[in-house]
Amino acid sequence: MKKFLLFTLKTLIFTIVIAVALDFIYTAIYLQSSNRGKVDHVYNSKKENFDVVILGSSRANNHFVAQMFEDKGLKTFNYGMSGGHLFEADLLLKLMLERHYKIKNVILEADLNLSNKRRDYGISSKFLPYLHQSETVKKHFSNEDDFLEMYYIPFYRYIKFDERIGFREFYNTTLKKSTNVLNHQGYYPLINRKGNMKNNIVNLKPLLHNQYYEEIKQICKDNNINFIAVMTPMCENTKGIEYFNKVQKLYPEIHNYENVVVEDKYFSSCGHLNDTGARLFTARILKDFFSK
């Protein structure tokens, strides 16, 4: 039995050593990456100056045509992330400021994402390789339920989110394969119709004080950044469209642009404008906020 316990101990030690070694290798590779996505792009960037930074979910990513801002002479990047919540938008902004970005305006898409203050498991995992390197990332995740295991168990975060930061992503990062996420200054145009032109958001309720929304607002205030929060368009056939009025009541400073583009021909799916729709919408934003 003693022999077996020693064998088991040896196996356990093996497992721990392998996990520590893998954790070290994966983290080292991710620390070198800057062309796979918006998170590593920001994390591994140096000081940048922007006239406009766009934050939010896919409803920011697919709706704000950064090039149209650039055409007006405004240095812009669309940091909207498909699937992202305000948790990730807030952290991304914090990382930018940690890297001494100079930002004049932040446009935040704040509408459907106000209904929760959870993190998006997929998008937020992109920050996890930096958990031990960045105090900002560590602090931001510190109140999460799974923080302790992610922080202290070697390689656990890469296992838990293997779909996003596991072997496949590690392999592509090692080969320095770039993605199309950073093309068009971060804007991702939707061309074809992909989804149904109907949506049901009856069960969504905007939270009274969304912690991450408030944090973004406060960060902008503290850093003299002009904060523009907007609601972006939904298709006409949306059940529970009064959600946007509720947002307006709770957060009067958020500009309601939900109905500035309405026709189905401008949508790729009910919650996402196609490229033509996005151009119409961006033109309106430029006119209202950047016409001077």
Place this chain on the structure above:
Amino acid sequence: MFFNSLAFAIFLPIVFFLYWFVFNKTKSSQNALLIVASYYFYSCWDWRFLFLLVFSTFLDYYTGIRIEKSTNDKGRKFWFWLSIIINLGFLGIFKYYNFFSTSFAQMLTTVGFKASPILLDVVLPVGISFYTFHGLSYVIDIYFKRIKAEYNFVDYSLFVSYFPLLVAGPIERATHLLPEVKVKRTFDFNQAKEGVCQIIWGLVKKVVIADTCATYANAIFDNYSSMNSLSLILGGIYFAFQIYGDFSGYSDMALGMSKLFGLELLRNFNYPYFSRDIAEFWRRWHISLSSWFRDYLYIPLGGSKGSKAMQVRNVFIIFVVSGFWHGANWTYLAWGFLNAVYFLPLLLLNRNRSNIDEIKLNWNWDSVRTISSIVMTFCLSTIAWVFFRAKTITDACTYLKRIVVNREFTSQYLVNERYNYEILLMIGLFVLVEWNNRTRVEPISGKYNTVKLALAITAIIAFGTYSDYKEFIYFQF
């Protein structure tokens, strides 16, 4: 509580510690601990079905004794049939009632009557097909006087409820497992070490091979109408490795952890994808179920004795019933039927036992023929797996038809944001490892054990699929 879950990683060492350090005095205390652990393990799935398990155990225990004690044939028959009817009755109600009810209503609708099926809102108790078959084989063996009835209820309960095999087999025989649980187990280092290696290899099969293949197979099968020929072929191959890695991985873990408790279970898989014909495939795939059907259905029906027509009938019965055992769906029946069709030429040409020797390859034409036979058998079984995996027979036929008519053999980007060919290298490596170790139970033990153990652990940690978690396929049966 899955074998590859954190909860089980805590549960198993606790049971192991108690088994060898606290309850190690007598075989009764060892068995009692394993029974409590098994009932706890089972109740983690759904405690309500624990009553069904205990009832089923008691029924077969009691009827077994009554069969043995009956002095006349009438009494023996009564208790025998009582056990068979109740066991199959439970299986029928929980597993097949809704299927028959729906199919009957559909049949009536087809012939012009309006009928809506009366369905039962029941969940299939996990492992029912496995523990029912344990009990059935026990009662049948007593009835035919192959074994004596077991009078110790704890020992018998352990035979039925032993947790490593409770929910997905292997389907043990009383002749094999009962004698093992009737003696006190002593700790054997080599056996336990082999057990750990087998558990780790089972984990490699499950989390590295099966779950990764599942991600791709699901993306292809769920969207088969937009897939090209190459993707559809690869989808079939991925599913073949998914189901093999999933089920044989589970069996390896069950066998491995049994070794930790000093018990040897029946081997359930013997590298089935290296079979040279379908008959050999079925001697290597889910061996405990195949041999169960052979001994308790095929042979009583006459087996390979009698006229060719009788033999053909028996083959079709055994394969179709085997398919139906897997689940109440026409696709499983079609899968069983197709395997019977594959088997037919071998039976008619008396070649169903021509490949029973060990596979040896040399630089000669015989080896080329052997490799071709292995590839051909794999292709045939993969075609059958399409029926097993598809939701309906129509889906399976359309899937196979599309392989032929589409004729595009290019790489394709799947809905899971991966290319269709990405895991071929991994599968190739897995096949190579299995091929080089085909004469052994698992590849980790033996020479260079430490290096192989480290590689296997690295594979589990680095290449496993965890975020897209998948249950063991055979739990649903």
